[in-house]
Amino acid sequence: MTRRIAFLGLLLVAIGGTAVAAESRQPNIVILMVDDLGWNHISASQPTMGTYPEYCRTPHIAKLANDGLSFTHAYAQPNCAPTRAAMLSGQYPARPSNDVYVVGNLNRFGRGGIRKGEAHFRGPEQSEDVAPEAITLAEAMQRNGYATAHIGKYHVGGHRGQQTMPENAGFDINIGGHSQGHQPVCFASEKDGTWQFRNLGLGHFDRFAAPYDADYVRRRGLPESLIGTSKHVSDAVGDAMEETIRTLASGEKPFYLQFHTYAVHGPVRARPDLKEAANASSKKLTEYAGFIAGVDENVGRLRSVLDDPNGDGDSSDSITGSTLILFTSDNGGTHDSNAPLKGVKGMFTEGGIRVPLIACWPGVVPPGTVTDRKVHSVDYYPTCLELAGGEWTPTEEKHPLDGESFASALKQPESAEKRGPVFYLFPGYLDKRARPCVVVIDDIEGKRYKQTYDYETDAWELYCLSDDQGEQQNLIDTERTIAATLSKKIHAWLTQQHPSWQPKYPLETSSGQPAGPPPVLAATRAESR
Incomplete structure (x- = not known):
């Protein structure tokens, strides 16, 4: 009787506890x-x-x-x-x-x-x-x-x-x-009687490079027109x-x-x-x-x-x-x-x-x-x-x-x-797309803001992603309190103390010295004077 009760208990747990077990x-x-x-x-x-x-x-x-x-x-x-x-x-x-x-x-x-x-x-x-x-x-x-x-x-x-x-x-x-960093080819090709993805990595995918055959096409439900054609990467x-x-x-x-x-x-x-x-x-x-x-x-x-x-x-x-x-x-x-x-x-x-x-x-x-x-x-x-x-x-x-x-x-x-907050530090150049900057994304008073410091221009930009996810309206002059708060968070993040925390800053071309963290903004224009 005891075994039957125990088995029934295990069965109920198995039936009712599937999600719990998965978790x-x-x-x-x-x-x-x-x-x-x-x-x-x-x-x-x-x-x-x-x-x-x-x-x-x-x-x-x-x-x-x-x-x-x-x-x-x-x-x-x-x-x-x-x-x-x-x-x-x-x-x-x-x-x-x-x-x-x-x-x-x-x-x-x-x-x-x-x-x-x-x-x-x-x-x-x-x-x-x-x-x-x-x-x-x-x-x-x-x-x-x-x-x-x-x-x-x-x-x-x-x-x-x-x-x-x-x-x-x-x-x-x-x-x-x-x-x-990328695939040099998208389709396999034949060389010396073997099929390969030419110059793709170390050749690991070459054993999957043979052309589509009838069995492969049938198993995957692909169009028969693919049979005999080159395998896609x-x-x-x-x-x-x-x-x-x-x-x-x-x-x-x-x-x-x-x-x-x-x-x-x-x-x-x-x-x-x-x-x-x-x-x-x-x-x-x-x-x-x-x-x-x-x-x-x-x-x-x-x-x-x-x-x-x-x-x-x-x-x-x-x-x-x-x-x-x-x-x-x-x-x-x-x-x-x-x-x-x-x-x-x-x-x-x-x-x-x-x-x-x-x-x-x-x-x-x-x-x-x-x-x-x-x-x-x-x-x-x-x-x-x-x-x-x-x-x-x-x-x-x-x-x-x-x-x-x-x-x-x-x-x-x-x-x-x-x-x-989510932070970014970028101390270099990526063609026309990026140059030295620091970025923070954080939530303040129920809204999400994004603030960026550009080293080249020594200038800040601030956007409210909650209202303007396309980053069209720069609020740096109208939301000074928020801008000041976010600049302090950037400074605290960059200057945190740990032996393995070694942020790299852009190097000044004139002196070769690292530029260091951006300046901390004041809450008002008057305070910054």
């Missing part, structure tokens, strides 16, 4: 990061605030948003490598274990910007890789009992040799990740993703997977059927729309393999309920306007740094919800650690984290604490 165990975490996808270049109303252009058709991403939580104010760094470094390290570039401020170097003059001889400053030296001594997010997840994998673009390892490659930075599986990346998840799902550990697509970085070339189905106003946008559609297909493929990891058509082995998907981009869009946001990739205006973010975890994340909580790339590290149980966390002395966890916002978006 309490260590979830699998998949971060699907698209390259160069604009904030509103997806046909999902919630994360784009209903502003997406008509040519964007992404039904799988729209369903992800309907099934999950959309963040309308997620922020990244203004271009590829610094975002990936911030995510992997959980740190702003001012930490030596990150030290990645921009792709390449901080003296990228020309192309319509300030000429080198005209600039008042020059950019300091920086790194292109997350430092070997950093405790990466992948390493931290391993210490919390996770299997780890990276697929696709990495960009912040390999410049300094093997020591900074993904397999030496905490990833058990690495397919594609090294120093390369997005499909090869999706093939690698499916293979990897099947491997990880068959193991005993929860897993952390970075699924970082090469799309939609240029060259922008879509699979023929996706391009043909696109409805855009120009040849350029038709290619772009088709390229985005390929990303959307991979979102669908990801959800399908999570629902049926062994691919036998039976979802009894589904891991969907124990997996969190985070869908985002590494910076603002560059192939089309990001309107109503101002600017493009590389700029510190909203169009350069605001990105889509959708979180989906059935049974835990409330479906169809929206939050305007700020999120920055440095927040993924502490969020993943909290969701993993946080049994192991890097110490403040060894590897301090600059981000704030948004784990509570995933589960209770309405009651979660608001995030503190």
Whole structure:
């Protein structure tokens, strides 16, 4: 009798506690990061605030948003490598274990910007890789009992040799990740009897490069017109993703997977059927729309393999309920306007740094919800650690984290604490798109403000994003109290005391000395005299 009662109790717990079980165990975490996808270049109303252009058709991403939580104010760094470094390290570039401020170097003059001889400053030296001594997010997840994998673009390892490659930075599986910043080709080609994606990384995707055959087309439900044609890189990346998840799902550990697509970085070339189905106003946008559609297909493929990891058509082995998907981009869009946001990739205006973010975890994340909580790339590290149980966390002395966890916002978006200020320090030049500046985004008295200091002009700009997300009306002369408050927050952030806090400032061309933090503003013009 006692055994029957105990069994009945366990059965009731199993029936009634599914969501609790999904939430309490260590979830699998998949971060699907698209390259160069604009904030509103997806046909999902919630994360784009209903502003997406008509040519964007992404039904799988729209369903992800309907099934999950959309963040309308997620922020990244203004271009590829610094975002990936911030995510992997959980740190702003001012930490030596990150030290990645921009792709390449901080003296990228020309192309319509300030000429080198005209600039008042020059950019300091920086790194292109997350430092070997950093405790990466992948390493931290391993210490919390996770299997780890990276697929696709990495960009912040390999410049300094093997020591900074993904397999030496905490990833058990690495397919594609090294120093390369983009795909040189979008289609495979034949050479000496073998098919390959020429000059793409270390050749990891060549085993998926064979032309589409009848079995592949049938299995995926693709048009028969593709049979015998060259494989598209997005499909090869999706093939690698499916293979990897099947491997990880068959193991005993929860897993952390970075699924970082090469799309939609240029060259922008879509699979023929996706391009043909696109409805855009120009040849350029038709290619772009088709390229985005390929990303959307991979979102669908990801959800399908999570629902049926062994691919036998039976979802009894589904891991969907124990997996969190985070869908985002590494910076603002560059192939089309990001309107109503101002600017493009590389700029510190909203169009350069605001990105889509959708979180989906059935049974835990409330479906169809929206939050305007700020999120920055440095927040993924502490969020993943909290969701993993946080049994192991890097110490403040060894590897301090600059981000704030948004784990509570995933589960209770309405009651979660608001995030503190988001900061940017950029001490160099990126052609016409960026020059030395400091930026803060913060909420004051129920409204969201963004303030920027430009070193070249020694001038401030202030915008109320709540009323003016297009950054059209500079309030620096009319909202002096708010401007003064935000300038103090910038100063406090830049001058914080920690051995590993070493912000790099633009160097004055005349003296070679660092410019230092911007001046603190007075609350009134009279006080500043």
